[in-house]
Amino acid sequence: MTVLEVKNLKVYFFSERGTVKAVDDITFDLQRGEILGLAGESGCGKSTTAYALLNILPEPGRIVDGSVVLDGEDLTQKSPIELQKIRWEEISMIFQNPRSVLNPVLRVGDQIVETIMLHEDTTPNEAWKLMEELLEVVGIDPAFAINYPHEFTAGMTQRIMIALALVANPKILIADEPTAALDITVAVQLLQLLKNLQEYLRLSIILITNDLATIAEACDRVAIMYAGQIVELADVKTIFKDQLHPYTEGLIRSIPSLLGSEELVFIPGSPPDLLTPPSGCRFHPRCPIATTLCYKTQPKYREIKKRHFIACHHADQLWRKNVWK
Ligand SMILES: Nc1ncnc2c1ncn2[C@@H]1O[C@H](COP(=O)(O)OP(=O)(O)OP(=O)(O)O)[C@@H](O)[C@H]1O
Numbered sequence: 001m002t003v004l005e006v007k008n009l010k011v012y013f014f015s016e017r018g019t020v021k022a023v024d025d026i027t028f029d030l031q032r033g034e035i036l037g038l039a040g041e042s043g044c045g046k047s048t049t050a051y052a053l054l055n056i057l058p059e060p061g062r063i064v065d066g067s068v069v070l071d072g073e074d075l076t077q078k079s080p081i082e083l084q085k086i087r088w089e090e091i092s093m094i095f096q097n098p099r100s101v102l103n104p105v106l107r108v109g110d111q112i113v114e115t116i117m118l119h120e121d122t123t124p125n126e127a128w129k130l131m132e133e134l135l136e137v138v139g140i141d142p143a144f145a146i147n148y149p150h151e152f153t154a155g156m157t158q159r160i161m162i163a164l165a166l167v168a169n170p171k172i173l174i175a176d177e178p179t180a181a182l183d184i185t186v187a188v189q190l191l192q193l194l195k196n197l198q199e200y201l202r203l204s205i206i207l208i209t210n211d212l213a214t215i216a217e218a219c220d221r222v223a224i225m226y227a228g229q230i231v232e233l234a235d236v237k238t239i240f241k242d243q244l245h246p247y248t249e250g251l252i253r254s255i256p257s258l259l260g261s262e263e264l265v266f267i268p269g270s271p272p273d274l275l276t277p278p279s280g281c282r283f284h285p286r287c288p289i290a291t292t293l294c295y296k297t298q299p300k301y302r303e304i305k306k307r308h309f310i311a312c313h314h315a316d317q318l319w320r321k322n323v324w325k
């Protein structure tokens with residue numbers, strides 16, 4: 001069952017330097033109870049996509065086209081007040097920098113209780129009980145509720161952020177780089193928590209990361225972004241084993257731990273400045289199989305096999321397999 005449908009979404013930053021096409025025509029859906037990864041190099045538009053879903057874009061960002069449909073309603077058409085309600089009760093988000101969200105001089109339990117009381121019609125006692133339950137759900141002993149933010153490790157802080165995000169029982173959780181600041185073992189535990197929430201609460205999760213190991217560990221499907229666009233989207237197994245986009249293949253083969261005996265690949269160049277993205281396919285200047293067509297015409301994002309979407313002119317040509325020799 002589809003819970004969220006994003007269609008032809010465009011988000012531009014109208015900065016003094018010019019128009020930054022940070023998200024330029026992306027389409028994807030989110031299914032009930034799945035973890036969808038959003039992956040790609042720094043600056044490719046992952047966070048901007050997340051902010052756009054909730055219409056909380058920083059200035060000078062604007063949604064210039066497209067729709068974000070939740071339960072038959074287009075969120076891009078909602079007022080800020082309507083969105084505020086949706087933001088906790090339907091879609092909740094945890095941010096890249098969790099410590100900036102918590103107030104350092106208030107006890108963590110009190111902060112969660114305060115948030116609960118803003119959103120739910122409860123007495124302080126009921127809210128305190130609910131807060132303790134939420135802490136248990138995210139694997140924190142409720143006895144820690146009386147502690148202050150600085151007394152928690154980075155991993156525990158992320159768990160508190162997840163508890164906070166769950167106060168109004170949302171259907172969708174967006175997690176922006178939730179494991180970026182964590183040690184590997186703590187990161188793996190946090191991903192396990194997300195998977196448990198997915199399973200037991202039937203939560204749909206959008207997991208943003210530039211780490212493919214995180215994708216492999218936690219996601220059901222993944223959208224690979226490049227320079228403001230989705231270049232490939234499929235289930236995780238297909239992305240790792242039968243990917244069709246040269247960029248996806250390059251990304252996967254650039255990570256030693258994900259490789260078998262294959263040779264390590266280095267993608268030349270760097271992602272483009274989104275003020276002046278390349279013509280045609282945005283990846284063409286770095287692509288080993290680019291042709292004149294790629295330079296001239298933007299490839300259409302299309303469903304090449306069932307539930308496997310791609311934007312590459314050469315995706316259905318068998319000779320292009322293993323392009324990074
Ligand atoms: N407030 C802003 N004003 C102008 N441009 C912005 C602003 N915020 C983001 N951008 C631009 O939008 C593009 C996408 O940025 P975004 O933060 O969404 O990338 P990201 O994929 O989340 O990167 P990271 O992995 O580093 O978090 C970048 O080119 C960035 O420079």
Ligand SMILES: [Mg+2]
Pocket residue numbers: 046047048096176
């Ligand atoms: Mg980001």
